[in-house]
Each structure stands twice: as structure tokens, then as C-alpha cells.
Amino acid sequence: MITKRIIPCLDVKDGRVVKGVNFKGLSDVSSPVELGKYYSDCGADELVFYDITASFEGRKLFTDILKEVASKIFIPLTVGGGINTVDDFDRVLNCGADKVSVNSGAIRNPSLIEEAAKKYGNQCVVLSVDVKRVDGSFKVFAKGGRENTGLDALEWIKQGVEMGAGEIVVNSIDTDGVKKGFDIEMLREVLNIVNVPVIASGGAGGISDFVTLFKTLPTIDAGLAASIFHFGEVAIPDLKKELKNNDIIVRL
Amino acid sequence: MIAIVNYGVGNLYSLKSSFDSLGIKTLVTGDAKEIKKADKIILPGVGAFRDAAASLKNYGLNELIIEEAKKGKAIMGICLGMQMLFEKSYEYGEYEGLGLIKGSVRPIKDVIPSDLKIPHIGWNALKFHGEKSPIFKYIKEGDCVYFVHSYYGADCKDFVIASAEYGAELTAAVSKDNVYGCQFHPEKSGEVGLKILKAFSEI
Numbered sequence: 252m253i254t255k256r257i258i259p260c261l262d263v264k265d266g267r268v269v270k271g272v273n274f275k276g277l278s279d280v281s282s283p284v285e286l287g288k289y290y291s292d293c294g295a296d297e298l299v300f301y302d303i304t305a306s307f308e309g310r311k312l313f314t315d316i317l318k319e320v321a322s323k324i325f326i327p328l329t330v331g332g333g334i335n336t337v338d339d340f341d342r343v344l345n346c347g348a349d350k351v352s353v354n355s356g357a358i359r360n361p362s363l364i365e366e367a368a369k370k371y372g373n374q375c376v377v378l379s380v381d382v383k384r385v386d387g388s389f390k391v392f393a394k395g396g397r398e399n400t401g402l403d404a405l406e407w408i409k410q411g412v413e414m415g416a417g418e419i420v421v422n423s424i425d426t427d428g429v430k431k432g433f434d435i436e437m438l439r440e441v442l443n444i445v446n447v448p449v450i451a452s453g454g455a456g457g458i459s460d461f462v463t464l465f466k467t468l469p470t471i472d473a474g475l476a477a478s479i480f481h482f483g484e485v486a487i488p489d490l491k492k493e494l495k496n497n498d499i500i501v502r503l
Numbered sequence: 504m505i506a507i508v509n510y511g512v513g514n515l516y517s518l519k520s521s522f523d524s525l526g527i528k529t530l531v532t533g534d535a536k537e538i539k540k541a542d543k544i545i546l547p548g549v550g551a552f553r554d555a556a557a558s559l560k561n562y563g564l565n566e567l568i569i570e571e572a573k574k575g576k577a578i579m580g581i582c583l584g585m586q587m588l589f590e591k592s593y594e595y596g597e598y599e600g601l602g603l604i605k606g607s608v609r610p611i612k613d614v615i616p617s618d619l620k621i622p623h624i625g626w627n628a629l630k631f632h633g634e635k636s637p638i639f640k641y642i643k644e645g646d647c648v649y650f651v652h653s654y655y656g657a658d659c660k661d662f663v664i665a666s667a668e669y670g671a672e673l674t675a676a677v678s679k680d681n682v683y684g685c686q687f688h689p690e691k692s693g694e695v696g697l698k699i700l701k702a703f704s705e706i
Contacts, residue, residue, distance in 0.1 A: 253625040322520040502626045502647040
């Protein structure tokens, strides 16, 4: 059977990884290439590189770095941030990305999902959604979670899949940073309405949160996190061992 | 030197890089002369079967690859490149492949339970069939590789060298004499994938 995936997410600004701590044997923790390679060697199943640069120069730097990453790391790479057009897909796919994650760009122009899926296949298009509860319903937030779009999250995700998104990243703003576990309730609702892979994001505080995630929601495909990996709070080999001890199928 | 056939479909950057990292010389080329000169051939491919088959034909490389295979040159098809080795594909119609390996390409959804997701995407374990293939020389049964596909190699039982379990036994790799095919992406399968590419280069 397909293994459950563990995915570290690296935020990159002006060519450097934002917020990282030193790992033993790692000379430059803010180098996307070094940190990415480190995670890959530790057993990460996939890496997400998120470009949080705003400037044109920064974007160029990001693609240069992406190329270097893809020439040294041979696991699937997903790239997000600043993806607004099919040309942006071209730009990062040509640098060795395997999947491209869209968020605000798709909210502004939903047909982006359709166009990209037609050109590159559904498996290449990842719809990333920042979701927060507002008055008892799930709403889509844009601009890094600062702006309520008013869109119903479940409707938007359904629409995204219909238009060709091959994978969904659900980032719960409510649990993000709280470190008390993934947003099981929200994820369950999403799993009920789509039949493409769903990746849980937001809320992981320790190994047990991943065990709970995969045990409670057997159809969830992957768990994504950033700071707990970057700060060394959770080591991927330990995490995978514990998942295996709990009869969750992982790649060791 | 290994020729990585460039016929205008898909990105060959990762594939080339993975050979580079092993110190193995490759040339990404769509030039018939260069492909003839090469010791081995990699046939990559992503996207839809119809388009890829048409593109290979447009580059005038169909016959060449068949000829080189018949001469005994080692060839490895990857992902859609593996599917192209078969006689035909039923992806959105019925299209002819290279016919180097007996079999056809059919939708996964016809053979797996409906609650499983399609595409079959992610890391899955290899189960070996028959005698261990030389391309698996450096890996062991149960090692995981990375898959992304919605169609699979069918009617090719005699040539399956590895399968992956996904509600059914899906063809993961095939071989017939000097022709090999991997449904998964060795260039995205970490150390295990690199070991497969290295073993192929040593055939």
C-alpha cells in the first residue's frame, strides 16, 4: 500500500530558509539546498519549498536555488508562493519541481487550476487552502491568512478538485502555531467531500499528533509541518519509527 | 554514454541530475545520430500517451528505438516511457506503442476498489517477481519507490519483474531481454531510485 507521507515545509525568503536552527552536521541551516538535503537524508517523503519573497529579484534567486535543490535532492518537490499564471508553473517546473501549489493566485483566478491541470496533468496541481472557522463555518482566507475571502472552504475545495486540482493541502489557521495537534474536525469534513490526496497542515506539536492524525483519519495521505522540524523538536526518523510502531505504513 | 531521449515531453532535469550525481555520463538529445552512438537509452515521458506517442513519431525516433532495441542495446522506459514499450494503450482511445514488450496500458480504476484514490501517487513498496532483475541488483524487495500514474501495464504477466500493491497488484517494472521499464520514477525515489539507475548503467 501507499505509505503515509511526512512533509517538511521550507519557507524561503531572498534565497534563504526562514526560521531554522542548527542541526548537528549542518553547516548552513538557512541554505535551502543543505536543509532540504538533510531532511531528504532523514527520510522526508517530499519537500515543500514556499517562496515568500515579494520582489522580482528575489523570485529569480528562488528559481536559481530551486534548480540547485533539484540537482541534489531526488525526492518529489512541491513549490508554492507567487504562483499566479501558467507561466509561473513553467518557471518552477523547468527548475525541477514536480508539483506546484496554488493558493491566492487561484482564488483571484480559479481558471488557473483548470489551465494548469490541462497542460501538466492533475497530479501536478496542488490546491493549498488556508481555512479558519468563522461563525461556525469554514472560510477561506487569503494573503497568508490575513484576509477573509468569504468563500466557503468546503465549496472552494470541491470546486478546485472539479477543476483539476490533484491534491489538497488544508492548513488550519485555528490550529496553526498552537501545537496541540492537527485540526481533525476540519480535515474530516474535507476528506468526506473529495477523493484526491489530502495533506494535513497546521497544529503539529509533537510525534503523538501525527500518530493521532493517521489513526483517527485513515484516509489522510500526509502530514506537513515546518517549525517542529526546523527547531529539531521532532526528528523525522523518530517520527517514522513511532508511526510504524502504531501500525501506520511508512517508508523507512 | 547514456542517451536520455528528448522528444519534447516532460522535464528531464531531475533525470539528468540524478545520473550526474552518480557520476554517470548522459546526453539529453533528440538527435538520431547521438542516440545511435549511445551505449544505452533512457526513454522518459510524462503526460498523455497519445501526445507522447505522436511526439516520438514526429521526432522520427520510433523506428530508431525499435531498431536499437532489436540490436540488443539496453533501453529503459520510465513512467509513460515504460508504457510506450507496450503494444497499445487504452488511455482516452486506443493508440499504438512501440511493441517492444507484449502487453497493453489500461486504467487503474478498472482493477482497484472504488474507494482508493486515483492517481496512484506516492511511495509504495516493490514486490519482486521471478528471478531478481539486474536493475534491482543494489536494492531489496520491500524498498519503496515513488509512483504517479493513473494507467498501468496490463496483459504483460510474463514480463513483470516487480509490482506494487494498491488494491491490486500493479505493474511496477517490466523487462524483456535488453528492454526494461519502470512505472515509478527512479529519479524521484531517493537512494533506492539512484541505485536502480546505477544498476541499469552497469548492465
